[in-house]
Amino acid sequence: MAGLDYFAVESTEDGADNYNKIATTVLQDHNLLSIVEGLHLYIDPEYPLFVATGLIRPPRAAIRVxxxxxxxxxxxxxxxxxxDETYLAAMLAMLWNRIGHDNVDQPDRFTVIISNVAIPKDLENWIVIDPAESLFKDLIYAIQVIAPEGFKVRRENYGSDRFSYAASENTLPAEDVDRIIADRFTLMEEELR
Structure with a gap:
């Protein structure tokens, strides 16, 4: 898949091509191709079990005032x-939240004035948007779209450079799922070396 350094779909039955197409479309639609470095999907329709493991690139730096x-x-x-008006709406929302709507004025689209409050010395360093905060939510949402419908038993995990998602119609035995996840991370890491 374009943008990924590693991508594999492993299935005990036919259908890997369909999951390849679905995953490609979902990751592109959610603008996650630049974030996800590797993705391994494991599907076992017999159990039934769906497991996604992924390696992520470091997110962009936080946007500050x-x-x-x-x-x-x-x-x-x-x-x-x-x-840069790109993040103006987010900055205004953050300022309203932190110092109050009545203390923030926008007389025109290129000017924001803060008054009636003590001006913080670190105002220019205040974080407007931190991409890392929403990354896990965005990844899990995308994986839920890729996963088969009806899988209500879910287990999600997210670390600094990796994530995993397991879903089934049945109870997920921790030791089996942990082994499958660990094996898929090993495959990805070996391939990316």
Whole structure:
């Protein structure tokens, strides 16, 4: 799959091609190809069991107020001269949440003024968006879309550079699922070396 360094679909029955197409489409639609380095899907329709294991690349750096615009503090007010409108809405929401809607004014699309409050010394370093915060939620949602419908018993795990997802109609025996997940991570790591 374009964007992934490793991608495999392992199934005990035919249908791997369908999961390949589904996974490709879902990861592209959710803009996760740049984040996911490797993905291994294991499907056992007999059990039934669906397991996804993945390695992720480090997420983009957090977007800070200083990335959105230049901050000038003068006469007890802070003026943010917006240079990049991409994250303006997110910055406004964050400012309203942290210092109150009444203390934030936007007279035009390129200016945000903070007044009536003590201006924090670290205002320009405040995080507007941290991509790492929503990454796990986005990955798990995408994997749920890829997984077969009706699998209500789920187990999700996320670490600094990897994630796993197991789903079934039946109870998931921990030792079997742990072994399957560990084996798939080993396969990916060996292939990526």
């Amino acid at each position: 200083s990335d959105v615009g230049n901050v000038l503090v003068q006469d007890g007010k802070a003026t943010i001269a917006v240079g």
